[in-house]
Amino acid sequence: MNAAVQFAQGVRLRCEGEDAAFLLVPEGVVELSPTARAILELVNGERTVNDIAKALSDLYDAPPGEIADDVTGICDGLRQRGFLQS
Amino acid sequence: MNEPRPLSLLCELTYRCNLQCPYCYNPLKLATYGDELDGPTWRRVIAQASELGVLQVHLSGGEPTLRTQEALGIVKTASQRGMYTNLITQGTFLDDPLLDAFTDAGLDHIQISIQAPQAALADHIAGAAVHEKKLGAIERVLSREVALTLNCVLHRANHDLIADVIGFAERVGVRRLELANVQFYGWALENRAWLMPTREQVRRGESVVRQARERLAGRMEITYVLPDYFADLPKPCMHGWGNKFLTVAPNGTVLPCPAAAAITSLHFENVRERSLSDIWRFSQAFTAYRGTAWMPEPCRSCERREIDFGGCRCQAFLLLGDASRTDPACSKSPDHHVVVAALEKAQPSEFVPRRMTLTNA
Numbered sequence: 001m002n003a004a005v006q007f008a009q010g011v012r013l014r015c016e017g018e019d020a021a022f023l024l025v026p027e028g029v030v031e032l033s034p035t036a037r038a039i040l041e042l043v044n045g046e047r048t049v050n051d052i053a054k055a056l057s058d059l060y061d062a063p064p065g066e067i068a069d070d071v072t073g074i075c076d077g078l079r080q081r082g083f084l085q086s
Numbered sequence: 087m088n089e090p091r092p093l094s095l096l097c098e099l100t101y102r103c104n105l106q107c108p109y110c111y112n113p114l115k116l117a118t119y120g121d122e123l124d125g126p127t128w129r130r131v132i133a134q135a136s137e138l139g140v141l142q143v144h145l146s147g148g149e150p151t152l153r154t155q156e157a158l159g160i161v162k163t164a165s166q167r168g169m170y171t172n173l174i175t176q177g178t179f180l181d182d183p184l185l186d187a188f189t190d191a192g193l194d195h196i197q198i199s200i201q202a203p204q205a206a207l208a209d210h211i212a213g214a215a216v217h218e219k220k221l222g223a224i225e226r227v228l229s230r231e232v233a234l235t236l237n238c239v240l241h242r243a244n245h246d247l248i249a250d251v252i253g254f255a256e257r258v259g260v261r262r263l264e265l266a267n268v269q270f271y272g273w274a275l276e277n278r279a280w281l282m283p284t285r286e287q288v289r290r291g292e293s294v295v296r297q298a299r300e301r302l303a304g305r306m307e308i309t310y311v312l313p314d315y316f317a318d319l320p321k322p323c324m325h326g327w328g329n330k331f332l333t334v335a336p337n338g339t340v341l342p343c344p345a346a347a348a349i350t351s352l353h354f355e356n357v358r359e360r361s362l363s364d365i366w367r368f369s370q371a372f373t374a375y376r377g378t379a380w381m382p383e384p385c386r387s388c389e390r391r392e393i394d395f396g397g398c399r400c401q402a403f404l405l406l407g408d409a410s411r412t413d414p415a416c417s418k419s420p421d422h423h424v425v426v427a428a429l430e431k432a433q434p435s436e437f438v439p440r441r442m443t444l445t446n447a
Contacts, residue, residue: 009261010195010233012170014141022093022141024170026195026235026262027309029093029142029330082262082307 003086005052005075006045011083013040025083036074043084049075089367089376090326091139096333096344097128099156101148101442105176106213107201108437109239109281111271112148113347116442119336125156127357129163131334134362136167140332146174146344148336151184158191165192172197177223178216189232196227197264199237203250211243213439224258235262240291240313241281242433248291252298252308261306265295267313271345273440275404278428280437285429288316315425319390320397320413327375327399332366340365342372345400349409375399380410384418 007013012024021037023030032040038059042052052075053068060067078084101116113119123131132143143164150157150173161171173188177198188196198220201208205217227234236258238244238251248265255263267288270278283291295310302308314321324331324343333341338356341347347354352371366372374380378391385396397413405414405424414421 008233009231012194014168014170024142024194026172026197026233027264029170085304 002048002050004046004048005043005084005086007043008083008085013037013043015041023078023083025081030083035070036078039071039074040078049086090329092135092332092366093140093330094142094144094332095132095135095140096144096146096331097131097150097160098333098335098344099123099128099145099147099150099153099160100336102152103147103149103176103440104152104178104214105149105216106439106441107211107239108273108277108439109241109268110273110440111269111345112440113272114276116440122153122336123156123334123338123357125159127338128156128160131357131362132160132163132167132169134357135332136164136169138363138366140169142170142172144172144174149176149179151175151179154184154187158187161188161191161193165194170194175199176212176216177220180223180226182226185226185230185232189230193232195233195235197235197237198224198227199239200251200254201238202244203238203247203254207244207247221258224260228259233262234260235264236260237264237266239266239268240283241268242283242287243281245283245287245291248294249298252294252302252306255306256302262309263306264309264311265291266309266311269314271348271400271404273438277437279431280434282315282429282431282433283313285316288313314398314401314413314415315429317415318417320394320401320416322394323398323401323413324395326377326395328366328372329376329395332362334362340369340371342375343398343400345398346371348400349403351403351409375410382411384420385412388418 010026014024015021021032039052042055049071053071057064057067100122101112101119145157164171171193172195173193174197200220201211208217209215236255268274268281299308328342333344338358339354341354354371355365355369381396385391397416399409401413402411403409406421412419414424
């Protein structure tokens, strides 16, 4: 939770306008939900999962606890697939 | 229905290769693809793919680095358009100057395949003394700022060595490993009886991979592709026919899947004669099995029809002679016995090496 999150080598975020976002990874293209996109747009190699949750909670004026669960869940899933590192 | 958006394009630059792996999915009639697209045509294909919405370009073959200039041109054009580029190679030509040229062109990722964890078996399967060369290529890639996946195709002759393949990947410092059970198309179908792993091998393999994943969590990502003959459900082939994927064969033929040329009941069009966009949207070959309306029972009423898309059209054609039937790998298929029978076949002592000869032209 306290380590900075970054994209693994060979993984890129691609956003198209407001509607579409994709994670480009070695074996394919992952279509992202709006929530996943909002999280991944904040991944910069410096922010931790907590930083990202706090930033989103400020941005959307949403309860920090709920947002933190989403961020942790999505980041854990992407970490297990080798797309994020921390 | 509205035509979907393709996200990935596979460019097969040539079917020539200096290796003779018996599990190759390339067509048997390799020599009929000798009229290969030139560099300007490939660059036009990339531009058209980008306009269609494609985000990722895979370069493969055959061995794509046998066409160095065309491959570099594809990577450069694709990178300039913000597309992700992936070179799928056996690595025997990847010296420093070539790697520099690819990274300068903007290459994002390289996949290098090995045949086995030791040279003797690897070289026997490849039909050439190449294992040591591949080691050098893997080390050179790891010393650069380009992502690498190590790939090993699994079959009966190397299935018991999965732990050694993982150990090999660990020693050289690979972070991504793909262990892909052989899929039976082209040369692999020709050699199916020799390649088919046993049930016991598959069971043990899954357990070895599970333990290694736990041990290496955070250090190495291991992908394990199950053999579909052993699964109850078919693979969601290409995520649906004409849905996400395009393949352009060495001679410019556009295919919904790299194995699709085997389906002789379809007519596949060529980028030399029609735009990629028109072929994707309107051609008979791409629309034939798009969506779910073409499906027979048991697919038509199956709750998984939009999850696995009826499985693989090529497999239905190759094993049943009719591409519109349910993939026989599915346990619900009335033809599933065809797949089960293939698991029981006796193993011949040798395989047929993949070769470009006039007798198979």
